[in-house]
Amino acid sequence: MIVVSWNCQGLGQALTKRTLKDLCYKLRPSIVFLMETKQRTWVLERLRRQLGFFGGEYVEPDGRSGGLAIWWEEGMDIHFFEKTKFFIDGVCREKQQDTWHFTFVHGPSRRAERPSFWREFTRIHRSQVIPWLVLGDLNLLTSSGDCQHAGSSNSFFLLNELMAQGHLVDLGFKGSPYTWTNGREGDANVQRRLDRALANSAWQNLFPSTQVLHELRLGSDHCPLVLSTDAIPKPKGKRFRYEMQWELQDGFTEVIQQGWHKVTSGSSLFQLAKKLQSCKQTLKDWSKQHRSHKSSDVQFLLNELALLQQQPMDANNSRKQREIIQHIDKIWSEDEAYWFQRSRVNWLKFGDRNSSFFHAIASRRRSRNHIVKLKDDMGRWLQQPADIEQHIFHTFQNLYSEHNASNYTDILNLIQPTVTDEMNSKLCATVTMKEVEQATFQLGAFKSPGPDGFPGVFYHRNWNLVRTHIFTAISHFFEHGYMFKELNCTNIVLVPIVKNPEMISQYRPISLCNFSYKIIAKILANRLKGLLDCLISPLQSAFVPGRMIQDNILVAHEAFHSLKLRRNKGCPYMAVKLDIRKAYDSVRWSFLQDVLRAFGFCERWVQWIMQCVTTVSYSLIVNGKSMPLFYPKRGLRQGDPLLPYLYLFVSNVLSRMFNEAERQRYISGFQIKRGCPKISHLLFADDTLVFGKATYQEAAQILEILRQYAVASGQQVNFSKSAIIFSNNTPFCRRTEICAQFAIRSDSSVSKLQGWKRALLSQAGREVLIKAVVLAMPSYAMACFKFPVRICSLINKEIRAFWWGQQEQEKRISWIPWTKMVTSKWHGGLGFKDLECFDLALLARQAWRLINHPNALWAQVLKAIHFPDVDFVNAQEGSNPSWAWKSLLKGRNLLQHGLGWNIGSGESVNVWSDAWVPMLPSFRILSPAPPDKENLKVSNLVSARGTWDTRKLNALFQPYEVNEILKIPLAASCDTIVWHYTKSGDFSVKTAYFVATSLSMATQPSASRPSAFWKSIWKLRVPPKGPTSLLRSPLLHPWVIVSLCGACEAMPWQT
Template sequence: MKILCWNCRGVGNPATVRELKQLLVANDPDIVFLCETKCHSNCFPRIRYRCRMDGCMAVNAEGKSSGLALMWRERVKVTIQNYSKYHIDSLVNIEDGEIIKFTGFYGHFDPILKKHAWDILKRVKRTVRKGWIVGGDFNAIRNNAEKEGGRRKPRNSMDEFCEFLEELSLTDVKTKKGWFTWSNNREGNGLVKERLDRLLVSDGIINKMPFLNTSVIHQSIEDTGKNLGQWQYQRYKSMKAKINVLEKKIDNLIDGPNSERSSKLLKSIRDNLGHLSLNREFTDKEILAAFNQMDPRKAPNIDGLPGSFFKEHWHTLGVDVLRMCHETLNNTKNVNSLNETLLIMIPKIDNPCDMTNFRPISLCRFIYKIVSKVLANRMKEVLPSCISLNQSAFVPGRMIHDNMLIAHELMHHLFSSKNGPSKGCVIKLDMSKAYDRVEWDFFENVLLKFGFSDEWVNKIMCCVCTVRYKVKCNMQLTDTIVPERGLRQGDPLSPYLFLFCMEVLSRMLIDAQENLRIRGIHVVDRLDSYLGLPIPIGKKRSKAFKNVAERTARRINSWSKCLLSYSGKEIFIKSVLQSIPTYAFSIFLAPKTVLEEIQSMMCRAWWGSGDNKRNWNMLAWEKMCHPKGMGGLGFRDLRLFNVDLLGRQVWRLLNHKDTLCYRVLSSKYFPDRDVFHPKKVDRPSFTWQNILKAACILYDGFDWCVGNGRNINIWMIIGDSKAFRDRLSKWIEACIRSDFNSKCPRCGNDTKTLIHALKDCPKARAVLEDGGFNNMLLEGVFVTCTDWIEEVARVLDITAISDFITVLWNIWNSRNNRIFRGAEEEAKIIWERASALSKDFRIFNLVEVPLLPRTRVDKKWKKPAPGVIKINADAAVKERYVYFGLVARDCDGFVIGGRMGTWNKRMDVLWAEMNALKESIKFASLNNWEKVEIETDCADLVNHFKKRNNDVTSIGYCLRVLFGQTEQFNFFDLLWAPRCCNRVADLLCNLARDKSCNMDFNMDYPLEIHDSVLNDAIN
C-alpha cells in the first residue's frame, strides 16, 4: 500500500492540479492526503474526477487558509471515522483483509492552535485498536538536525513536540531518500530548510511491515529533472540545425522553379496539419470554453432546463456534464438521446397567413449545444483556409461589413462609369428556406470533397442526421417528426456548415461566369437595399437614412405606453435606442440632420411622459452625453459614435490586408501606400469619402513609435559620430584617479580607513558617546576594524552587541549620505534612529505572543510570499508637477529599499501611475531582484495592463514595452490594492512634494513613513 501526503498550499490553481496528477502518475499511491487546500469541499468532486481517484472526503477551508482532503482508489476500502479542520481519521481495509487506521494530520503554525490540534490527535489515539499510521504536515521539528539555515528553534518547543510523540507511542519513520520537506526557496545565506512533514507509525505496523519506508518526492523530481536535462541535451542538441535545414527546404519549395509540384506538396502538408488539429482529443478546457460562450438566457428545450440552470448548479452538475461531453466527443457515443429538438414557429411578418411566413427556430438541449459549440469552435480553426474570400459571415477575421463596402463600390462604379451601365451588371441572389433544403447526402459529399477525414465527417453527420423534432403549436406538442434533410436554425454548428453549401454555389457561379453559362436574369432599374442597408446612396442622403429614424420612432412609440422610471429610461435609451443605428453607422457617415433628428427623439423619450405634451428639457443633451463622473449620464454622442465605428473600418484596412475588401479598396484608392495616403480619384464613392474622414481623425491620434530601433541612427543625431567615438574609446587613467579624494569627507583627515570612519572620526565618535559607550571601548589603537569589534564583543553582552552593530551601521549610512547627497545629520539624530531600529528589530523577532493584541482589519496590506519582493508604487499630480514614491518590502514586511522623486512635466493621473510603474521596474532591475510583484491603487492601470495585448492605445503600447522589460525576472505580477493598503507609497509622494527632491534609500528609510511601515508589518 502506498500513501502520498502533500501540503499543496492551495489546490484551486490549475497548475497545482496538473502537478498533483503528475505525482499520481509517477508514484501510483492508494491513498492521497492533502492539507492547506484553501478551497471549498464542493470543488473536490471535479478534482477527484481529473485525478482518476475513486473516493474522496474533504474539509472546507476557512477563508483562504487551511482545508484538508483525503482521496483513495477502489482497490483499498476506506471508511471515514471522524474529521476536523486539523485531521481526517479513517479505517483502511488492505488487500489481505487487515484493517489499519490512517489519520491525515495538519499541525497549525500558531503555537496555541498547534497544541489544540495535538489534543485532537491524542483523543484519536484512544480509539486505536490495531495498527495506526499518521501522516501529514506537523509544522514542528524534534531537534536542530531537522533544520538548516536561519535562526534556531527554541529548545522548549522541540522538547514539547518530542513529548507529544512519546505520548502517542508512535515512531517517526526515517526517509529512505531526502530529508528536508520545506524550504523558503532563497539562495545563499538566506536559504532555510526544515523537516516539517513526516510519517508516524505504531509498533504494530512496524512488526507487520518490517520493510516500511518513506521518501521525499520533490528531491527525486529534482534528480529526474537533472537527468532529463542531460537526456535533452544529448537527444536534441542538433535539433536547431535540423529545423533550419527544414525551413530552407520549405523556402525552396515556395520559391523554387517547380511551383506546381511545390504547391501540391505544401497543400498536402497543410491538409495533414488540419486533420491533426481537428481529430485531436477534446479537452476539459475546450468544453468549458464552449460552456462559457453559451447564452444562459436562451429558451429551453422540452426538458425545461435553460443554460442558467447549468451555470448556477455547475458545482454539482459539472462533473457529469463533462463526462457526458467526453463520451460524446471522444468516444463517439451516439447523440440520439441529446438530439431531441423542440420546433417553434416565429412569424416573419405582422399577419402571417402561410407557412412560408414563419421561420422555424430549433430549441436544442443545452448539453447538445455544448457539444455542438465545441465542434463549431474547432471547425472555425480551418474555415479561413476552406472558405473563399467571397464569403465574410461567420469566418474568423472577416466582417459582414466588408461585403457592404464592396457592394457600394460596385454600384458606384456602375453609376459613375462614363460608358454607362451597359458595360456591366450586378446580380443579387436571395434564397428561400435555405437551411431547410440542404440535402444530407449532398452535404456529406461536400465535406469529403473538401478533404475532411472520415472520423470528423462522421461526428458532424451524427449531429445533423440524428435530429428528432416536436413542434409546439397552441401550447400543444405534436408527435415526433423524423426529418430527412435540412439544417436547424438554433444549432450552433449550422451557420458554419451552411458556409460549405454556399461555397459550392459560389464556385459554381464563378465556373458559370467563366464558361458564359449564366442566362435568364431578371433586370430591374434600381436596387433598394442589400444586407438591410440602402444601395446605392444618391444625392438625397437624408432620405437613405430615413429608415433608421423611422425604426427609432417606432421603438419609442411602442415603449411610450410603459411607465418607466428614470433608471428604466436610461437602460432603454442605452441598450435599445442607441443600438438601432449601429449597423448603418459602421458603413456610412450619417448626415447631420439625421443625427439631430434621432438625438431629439431620444431627448423627448428621456424628458417626456408619454402623453405627447411638450416637456421642459432641464439639461442640454450634449451635457447628458458626458460621463457620469463629469456630471452627465453617459449617453452616446451619435456623431462621435459614428466616427468611432468608421474608425474600426480604417483599422481593419491597416491590419487585415488579406481580405477581399482590402484588395478592392486598395487597388482603386491606395495601390502604393496605405489608407492614410490615398491617391486622388475623381468622383470617389460615398463609402470611401466616409472612411477617408474617419481616417483623418484617426491619423491625428497616431504617434510615431521607436519600435526595435533598427531604423534609428543615433550617431547621426548627436552629430559627428567619429569624433564622439574617439572620445569614448580613450580613457586617461590619471584623470580618473584624480577624481577620487583620499581624505576623509567629514573631518578632512588624511587617513581614509574603515576604522577611522567608524571609530576615530570626530563625527562617528560623537554618535558613540551619545549612545553611552564609555572611553574604555573607544580608546586604544587597533590596526583593523575587525580587531576593534572583537575586543568590544568580549566586554558587551548579546543585546548590547546588537545595539552596537546597529549604531555602526547607521554611522556608515550617515557617512554615505554626506558623500552622495550632501546631507549632514547631527549625532543625536543618528543615535535615535539606531535605537528605534534596534527596538523594532526585537519586536519583529519575538517568539512569544505579541505584547499588544492584533486587531482584525478587513482591508490591510498583505505581505508577499517568501522569496518575493513587493513594491508599492503611487503617483500624485499637482498643477504641472508629478510626484511619485515607491517602497520595496520582503515577506516579513521589512523595508529593503525605495525611491521618491519629482517630474517637472504635465500629465494626467493614468500616465503618472504608469511612469511610477516604470520607475518600480527600473528599481527592481537595479537591485537584481528575481521575483517581484508591484501593487498600485490605480485600477485603470491594472486593467490596461491585463488587456495590454488587445489595447491599441498609446498607453497599451507603453505597457507592452514595460512588460517586455520584466522578462529578466523569474516572477512578475501587477496587482491592485485599495488606497488604504498603499499608504506608505502615498506618504512618500507627499514627502517628495514637500521636500521637492529625488532620493533613493535602502533600509534607512525616512522617519515620516516609519509608523505606516510598522503598522503594515504588524498587521
C-alpha cells in the first residue's frame, strides 16, 4: 500500500496538476491526501476521475485558502468519522488486511487556532486501540534539527507532548531533510520539516516495513510525502512489447524494414516467426539507443533539480531551478499532447480524451489484477511470491491435464451428419489475400499482444510491408495443414471474476495469443460462423449469427412466469439452471475432434481446427512475471477467435442428449401453454436451463445425462453455482428431496433467480452507466424488459448532474434542458441517450424480429401464449401477462410509428388501415374510406396490365395522395414489411431511438433538420471542450442580465 500526502498549495496551476499526475502514474498510490487545494469539490472530483481513483471525500476551502481532499482506489474500504478544516478522521481496510485508523492532518499555521485544534486532536487519540496513522502537514517541529534556522521552542513542546500522549512515534523519512521552503534566496531562505508521518506501535506491528519518502518539491513549496507499507521493489526488465510511440520517432520505418527484410530460410510459417523475431531484436536494440526524450530527459532534469534543492539557495541556484522547472513543464506538456493522440481511439467511448484518464485506468487495472496473497486448496494463506507462483502454476497445469475418458460411441451416434459436401467445399476453399486482409483488420488493433509482443496495430500500420509474407505463411498453413508451434505460444493472464478474490478459482484465465495465429483462427471462424444456423440446435441462442441471447431469455421468463402462476392443479414442474465448472478450459480435445467428424466435417477441415487447438503452449503471467512453458492436453482458449464457435458443437451434444431423453420419455420437458412447443432445455452459451417434472425419477435422469456428458466431454457441473426453481404447486417436502439429490440448497434457487432481476438495476450497474459506457450493462435487459420510468428518470438525473458537475446538494447551472441534451450534436444538443427512449428502441427491435422470424422457437412460444388467433400487430395484453410480454407490446407501439409495407402484388395490404405510402404523414391514406370499400386491398388498385389504375385512384383519393401513390413501383413479388426510416427498409435501433425521442417531445422525426451551424462547429478539429463551451454562451440563452447595485438595487447610473 502506498499513501501520498501533499500540501499542494492550490491545484489551479498546470504545473501543480502535472506534478500530481506524475506522482500518481509513477507510484499508483492507494490513498492520496491533499491539503490547501483551494478548489471547489466539483473541480477536485473531475481531477479524481481523470486520475482513475475510485472514491473521494472533501473539505471545502475557506475563501481562497484551505481545503482538504482524500482520494482512494478501488478495493479500499474507507469510513469517515469526522471532517473539519484541519483534519479528516476515519478507518480503512484494504482487501484482506486488518482495519486501521487514520487521521490526515493539515495543522493550523496561526498560533491562535492551535490550542482548539490540538484539543480536538487529543480527544481523537484517547480512544485509539487499533493501528493508527497520523499523516500530513502538522505545521509543528519536534526539534531544532527540523529547521534550517531556529524555530519556536513552543512548537517543539506541542508536537512532542502530542506524540507522548498518543503513544505515537515518528516513522522517519528518506530524501531531503526538509519538506517546506519559503522560496527566498540567500540568508532569507528558510526550510523546515513540517510534513511527517506518525504511528502507534500497533501500526508498526501491522506494517513493519513501512517507509516514508520525501519526494522532490515541484509545483508547491511543500514536497509530497510517500508512505509505503512494503519495501519499494527494484524495477525489473519488462517483456518486449511493440510501442506505438516508436512510430513518432525518426528512423522508425527504416528500422522495421531492416528487421523484416532479413533473409531467412525454411517454411513460410517458420520464416514469418523468424521475421517477427528479427524485428523484435532490431527494435529492442534501436529503442535502447533512441529512447524518447520524454522519459530520459525528464528523469535527468529531476535528478538535477534534486541536487539543486539540497544546495544553499542563492541567485544562481534559484535561476537554474526556474529554468529546469520550465523545461520539465514544457516536456510534460508535449507528453500530454502525445497521450491525447494515443488515447483518443481507445477511450473515446468513455467520453474523456485526457491522457491522465488513460494512464489512470491502466494503472487501476494493473493494481486490481495484482495478486498479493492467495488461499491454497487447504484454505491456507500464501503470501510469499514464490509460493503463490508455484500454487498457480500447478493449479493450471492440473486443470489442462487430460483424464481418462470412457467410450462415448452411444453419445456420438446421436449426432446426425449435417455438413454437406457443398459446405465442406466452401470451408476448405483456397485462402485469398482479401480474406486474409479482412481477418487482419477485423481483429482489434490495441488488444494485448501475445508472447511475441506484436499487437494488431503493428500489422495494421505496416500492412503494406508485411502483407505478402503474412499471406504466404497463412497460405502455407492452409495448403499443408500444419501449424508452426512457435506461432501458437500463448500467455495466460489472470483476471479477477469477483471483487477481492481469495482463491485461484475466482480468477478467469485469459489467453493472449500471437496476432499472427489469430489471423488464421479468424479466417477459420469467419468461414464457420455462416453455417452455424444450419448446424446448431435452435435451443442455443448464443454466438449464432441471426440469433440473440435475448430470445431464450424471453422464453425462460415466460416459463418462470408460468411456473409462478401454477397453483394446486396439475403436475408440479421444475427448472434447473446448470453452471459448468471451467467450461471452456475443460473441453477434451479428442471429444471435440470426434464431434466435428460426427457432424460431417471433412478431414482437412478437422485437421486445420485441431492443429489450432492442440499445438498450443502456455506461459502463465503472474504479477508481470512469466512462468515456465507447459503444454496442455485439453481446453479451449478464452481469447481465441475460434473459441465460441467450437464450444457450440460441444454443448450441442448435451442438447441432443436431452432431446433423446425427451423422445424416449425419460424426461417430460415443459409446455408453458397448450399449443406451445414443449421445451426440455434452453442453452445460453455455457449455461443450460433444463425443464421437467418435479419428480425424483426425472431428477435422476437429468443427473445421469450430466454424468455421461461429463465423462465424455470433461464438462463438470458446478452444483454450488447451480439453482432450481419450482412451480408453486410443488410440495415443500419434494422440493427439499430434489434439492438434496442435486446437492443444491433449497434456498439457493430463490436467491439466484431473484438476483438475476436485481442485478440489472443495481447501484453498481448505475455507476457503470454513468462513468463508463452509459448503456453497456443494461442493454441486454432493456432488449427484453421495459425499465420502470422512475428508474430511467433517476439515472437520467444522475447523468445530468454528473455532466454539469453537481455534487450532492450543491447546485450547478444546467445551461440547457435535458430534452436538449438528449438531442444530437448536429441539432444543438450533446447526443446523450435518454434511457427510457433507448429502452423502447431496443424493445422495438425485438418486436421487429418477432414479426420477421415467426418460425423461431421464441416467436412460436410467444404466439401460442399471447396471440394464437391473431397476428402480433393486433395482439392484446391479455390476462396475467408477463413483464416481458407487456414490455414487447410497448416496443410494438413504437414500432408501429415506422412500420409499413413495401408493395409487391398488393394482395396483403389494406388500403385504409395499413401504412404503405412512404411520403404521406404516418404513411397512411387520410382520405375517408367508402362504406363498401373498407376491406379494399392495394391489389384492387392495379390494372390488368400491372400498372396503377389512375381512374380508381382519382376516384378514391386526394390529388396529393394520388401523386405519391404513382411514385410507388409495382412488382410481381410478395408484399414485405419494412421500416420506413431507413433506406434499406431494415430496422435500426438508431432510427427507432430518433422516433422515440421525437415522440416524447411531441414532434415529427421528419420535421427536424440538422443545423448547419452545429454541424460546422462539431466538425472543427479542436478539443471537445471548445464546442461544449458554446453551450454556456449567453448568446444562445435568452436571459437578460441586469447589473443592480447591491445596496439600493438601482441601476448603476442611478446611484
